[in-house]
Amino acid sequence: MKKILWGISGIGSGHFNRQAPVIAHFARSCRIALFVYGESLRSARRVFGRYRNISIVEIDVPFWAGKRDGLDFRATARRNAGKNFLPIVCRAYDRTERLIGRPDLVVTDYEPVSAGYGYATGAPVVTFDQQSKYLCGVFPKTLGGQAFADETSRLRFFFPHTAERIACSFFRVRRRVGAPAVTIVPPPLKRTILEIRRKPKPSARSIIVYVSAQRPFVQTMDEVVRVCASQPSAEFHLFVRDALRLKSRPPNLTVYRHGDPRFYRLLSECHGIVSTAGHMLLSEAMHLGIPVYAVPLAVYEQQMNAHVIDRGGFGISHPRIERRRLAAFISGLDRFAAAIRHDRSALLRNSGQEEIVRRLNRFLR
Helix, strand or coil: CEEEEEEECCCCCHHHHHHHHHHHHHCCCEEEEEEECHHHHHHHHHHHCCCCCEEEEECCCCCCCEECCEECHHHHHHHCCCCCCHHHHHHHHHHHHHHCCCCCEEEEECCHHHHHHHHHHCCCEEEEECHHHHHCECCCCEECCEEHHHHHHHHHHHCCCCCEEEEECCECCCECCCCCCCEEECCCCCHHHHCCCCCCCCCCEEEEEECCCCCCCCCCHHHHHHHHHCCCCEEEEEEECCCCCCCCCCCCEEEEECCCCHHHHHHHHCCEEEEECCHHHHHHHHHHCCCEEEECCCCHHHHHHHHHHHHHCCEEECCCCCHHHHHHHHHCHHHHHHHHHHCCCCECCCCCHHHHHHHHHCCCC
16 A cells, blocks of 8 residues: 555645535545644544544644744744643654554645654655645735735745645636746535525525634634624524524524534525635635625735635625625625626636546556
8 A cells, every 4th residue: 555644734624624525535545644723633633533444643833923024933932832742753753663654645635743753654645635835826915914925935845845736726817937846726526516506585584694713703603693693684604613502593594513514504595605715615605606795814825825815706895794785695695606707717616536546546546
């Protein structure tokens, strides 16, 4: 069996959701050590806990803070004060050495610890993420107070050398002259997404509200609920990571936990999504033709994702969920859906799994 070390960022759930269908494909014929932490660790235990060819290895990664011209080392030191990441990383390396030795391939989705093991053992390192497109594309220097240089300096610091860089994108990227080589493909989509046949409910406007676990949200959930209650003609389905204790719960709102299987049924029925601007959920929404009210977190890539949605007329972007904006989003749902349906220049809506599998297989032959 070929051996793969696969590292996945644990910040939010999008990184794991992007990797899961490709990992499942290779687990049929390869031995895989999976480096995970945070949200990706929780998801890996749930999805791959019983896979015979997958060993789940817990790691930890410092949070690297950014600033306008790159990484902010002073803020990073403050944020990680008192933490010692070296023992858990070395235990992960020791276990990996015993599990698979030198891997035939290291694949990383924005996770530098796995890349370090690849560099140490001389294995080819392939980045398969969505951030790497910022190394080769033409993008605004700042968006929503966040800096493009933060993204690029982080990528150069984490992954100074790669055998190949693969970047997923739900939107087309204009390439910068003289930029590093990056292969841009649509994101891989889970079978549950590809099998959805959309049948929006005719009786009422159904809206999914999805709050990412990546960072604390910009509003309290009670405030979000009050804004939803201001639109009684719509029904809202709120997805959160942890159980909620709400001051009140209006009749037009239902609360679910992340991972609830009813999410996919609601995707088939809903008219729109209100969400933080994580790349994977927006990719799924654009594939399915669902308009988005994007609430980007304070990171450049979420600001860029939301900018694409707003600029293309595929929904709207705003830093908060507000009553007037939500009403405008609901009234414009048909127009936004038509813009997604008729677009031929901005969006990449198919699944890129076959192309990604083909490119990774070249290193395993």
